[in-house]
Amino acid sequence: MREKLRDWIHRGFARERAVIERWISRQAQGNAGPASLRVLELGCGAGVLAGAFDPRCYRGIDSDAEAVAAARRRYPEYDFRVGDLRSPETAPLFREASTVVCHGVLHHLNDLELERLLAAIVEATSPGASLLAIEPVLPPWTNPAGRLLASRDRGAWIRPATRLEELVASSGLRLAESRRISLWPRYPISSQAYRFVKVRPGRQSVNGKDE
Numbered sequence: 641m642r643e644k645l646r647d648w649i650h651r652g653f654a655r656e657r658a659v660i661e662r663w664i665s666r667q668a669q670g671n672a673g674p675a676s677l678r679v680l681e682l683g684c685g686a687g688v689l690a691g692a693f694d695p696r697c698y699r700g701i702d703s704d705a706e707a708v709a710a711a712r713r714r715y716p717e718y719d720f721r722v723g724d725l726r727s728p729e730t731a732p733l734f735r736e737a738s739t740v741v742c743h744g745v746l747h748h749l750n751d752l753e754l755e756r757l758l759a760a761i762v763e764a765t766s767p768g769a770s771l772l773a774i775e776p777v778l779p780p781w782t783n784p785a786g787r788l789l790a791s792r793d794r795g796a797w798i799r800p801a802t803r804l805e806e807l808v809a810s811s812g813l814r815l816a817e818s819r820r821i822s823l824w825p826r827y828p829i830s831s832q833a834y835r836f837v838k839v840r841p842g843r844q845s846v847n848g849k850d851e
């Protein structure tokens with residue numbers, strides 16, 4: 641029932657999926673074609689977005705074993721794994737990724753956990769790698785319904801867009817493009833889709849200089 645309600649609110653995540661597909665195909669054109677893309681989806685849940693990717697270049701990870709089991713049932717030909725994004729054991733997966741995708745996941749991590757995750761992504765990926773993130777945006781006080789729903793969300797860190805951008809930028813990833821996805825009037829919290837790019841090799845520090 642909850643899943644059905646969420647699907648109705650998001651209409652099957654059609655808009656999110658369209659944005660991700662457009663950005664992914666643009667990235668494929670800029671590289672050596674789709675075969676060079678290796679997608680890692682963080683917090684893939686039940687695999688709702690996996691179908692947007694070629695199963696040969698996709699891997700999804702989520703800490704919820706039940707959700708991962710549901711994803712495997714939904715898409716048996718895809719690679720889904722159980723893993724915690726806060727664990728250093730997850731870091732080797734980033735080395736194999738040219739595109740890291742996440743939808744509604746970063747607000748499940750507090751600032752320190754998010755900074756560590758971003759640092760691991762920056763450290764492990766190659767220049768040109770992308771982070772495609774779609775995140776709910778903390779509504780202003782003038783939107784009390786949105787504010788109330790945000791306070792009840794399972795992810796306890798729904799941030800203002802500027803705060804998330806600041807955290808990602810301080811990891812060294814550069815904001816390449818972003819767009820707002822509004823679900824009004826079905827849902828009073830809008831999302832922001834981001835494409836961040838790793839521009840330089842190696843670890844990148846807060847002030848933007850390579851270490």
Ligand SMILES: C[S@@+](CC[C@H](N)C(=O)[O-])C[C@H]1O[C@@H](n2cnc3c(N)ncnc32)[C@H](O)[C@@H]1O
Pocket residue numbers: 682683684685686687688689701702703704707723724725726742743744745748749
């Ligand atoms: C709002 S759901 C989004 C699921 C999926 N991306 C989607 O769009 O349907 C957030 C997901 O993040 C996962 N998650 C939260 N914290 C996590 C962590 N530390 N490590 C791995 N997955 C995590 C949850 O288990 C959940 O599946």
